[in-house]
Amino acid sequence: MSENGGDGPLPGVMPGRIPENAPMPADFAPKELARALLRETRTATLATLDRNTGHPFASLVNVATDTDGAPLLLISRLATHTANLEADGRASLLMAETGKGDALAHPRLTVLGSLAPVAADSADVPRMRERYLAQHPKAKLYAGFTDFAIWRMQVVSAHLNGGFARAADLTAADLLTVTAA
Amino acid sequence: MSENGGDGPLPGVMPGRIPENAPMPADFAPKELARALLRETRTATLATLDRNTGHPFASLVNVATDTDGAPLLLISRLATHTANLEADGRASLLMAETGKGDALAHPRLTVLGSLAPVAADSADVPRMRERYLAQHPKAKLYAGFTDFAIWRMQVVSAHLNGGFARAADLTAADLLTVTAA
Numbered sequence: 001m002s003e004n005g006g007d008g009p010l011p012g013v014m015p016g017r018i019p020e021n022a023p024m025p026a027d028f029a030p031k032e033l034a035r036a037l038l039r040e041t042r043t044a045t046l047a048t049l050d051r052n053t054g055h056p057f058a059s060l061v062n063v064a065t066d067t068d069g070a071p072l073l074l075i076s077r078l079a080t081h082t083a084n085l086e087a088d089g090r091a092s093l094l095m096a097e098t099g100k101g102d103a104l105a106h107p108r109l110t111v112l113g114s115l116a117p118v119a120a121d122s123a124d125v126p127r128m129r130e131r132y133l134a135q136h137p138k139a140k141l142y143a144g145f146t147d148f149a150i151w152r153m154q155v156v157s158a159h160l161n162g163g164f165a166r167a168a169d170l171t172a173a174d175l176l177t178v179t180a181a
Numbered sequence: 182m183s184e185n186g187g188d189g190p191l192p193g194v195m196p197g198r199i200p201e202n203a204p205m206p207a208d209f210a211p212k213e214l215a216r217a218l219l220r221e222t223r224t225a226t227l228a229t230l231d232r233n234t235g236h237p238f239a240s241l242v243n244v245a246t247d248t249d250g251a252p253l254l255l256i257s258r259l260a261t262h263t264a265n266l267e268a269d270g271r272a273s274l275l276m277a278e279t280g281k282g283d284a285l286a287h288p289r290l291t292v293l294g295s296l297a298p299v300a301a302d303s304a305d306v307p308r309m310r311e312r313y314l315a316q317h318p319k320a321k322l323y324a325g326f327t328d329f330a331i332w333r334m335q336v337v338s339a340h341l342n343g344g345f346a347r348a349a350d351l352t353a354a355d356l357l358t359v360t361a362a
């Protein structure tokens with residue numbers, strides 16, 4: 001009896017239904033696909049921990065990436081997700097490719113890590129701000145407001161779902177680019 | 182000094198930046214908008230609690246609604262999010278309207294609650310399955326596989342972000358329709 005329980009003619013090709021030891025298609029390059037999703041996705045779903053109830057809380061954010069690929073957010077402390085992050089920085093970002101047909105047929109990446117605000121006087125802020133605004137020019141309208149700050153994700157791991165029958169667990173090293181110190 | 186800290190000419194109109202006591206536009210009807218998002222969104226981001234690390238884990242799911250509006254999922258126990266839910270049913274679903282321009286200008290709803298599997302022999306299963314498959318006909322390919330089950334969300338509350346300067350917290354009663362027992 002197979003791990004799929006012998007329950008059909010399409011083992012392993014259904015959404016979210018990929019046994020850990022299933023063979024992946026030969027043209028599936030998880031690291032390359034994950035790096036592309038990380039660097040090209042401009043809007044993501046942020047999951048934080050609700051500071052009142054502990055529920056995972058999903059919200060929409062715009063996202064950019066730092067030089068090494070680490071996700072950068074520009075968020076207001078007046079927003080619910082920011083209040084959640086101030087209580088517990090653990091988070092994930094879902095970066096999904098969109099397209100026609102069944103959404104589950106398209107690749108998406110869950111990046112897990114911890115988000116922390118970057119101190120306003122940090123030497124890293126000008127670079128991060130420039131990168132964020134290059135990717136989100138309209139954010140210039142509010143980037144200077146005192147309730148907004150850049151938050152950077154320290155990536156811990158990631159889970160790639162490349163569409164039906166394609167999945168991989170990845171490390172931070174798989175995703176990020178080594179940059180000069 | 183205002184709650185916005187006097188930091189610009191556009192108080193309260195920026196993403197995620199809505200003070201709790203800010204006046205909402207007269208044409209903003211949160212309950213109607215939230216009910217429409219709940220009943221018309223077919224793909225959502227699911228946030229669960231990672232069973233190993235406690236991180237909030239964001240993944241993509243197709244979603245349908247039960248008669249009263251409660252979200253229904255059809256998910257495999259081979260998927261990461263399902264394993265997370267088996268350990269802790271607390272979850273949220275982000276249901277976002279998509280469209281042109283800045284994603285943050287479009288309405289989206291975070292529905293918080295607990296997800297539980299519906300027993301295969303429950304008298305509710307035929308109705309739920311029919312509703313799910315009517316909304317996701319391609320799921321007929323795998324709906325009968327033994328690792329798939331319908332999960333129903335017991336809604337606790339919701340947070341609506343209707344786009345810039347429009348937000349509301351909602352109760353389960355605001356979202357759901359009273360149905361005959």
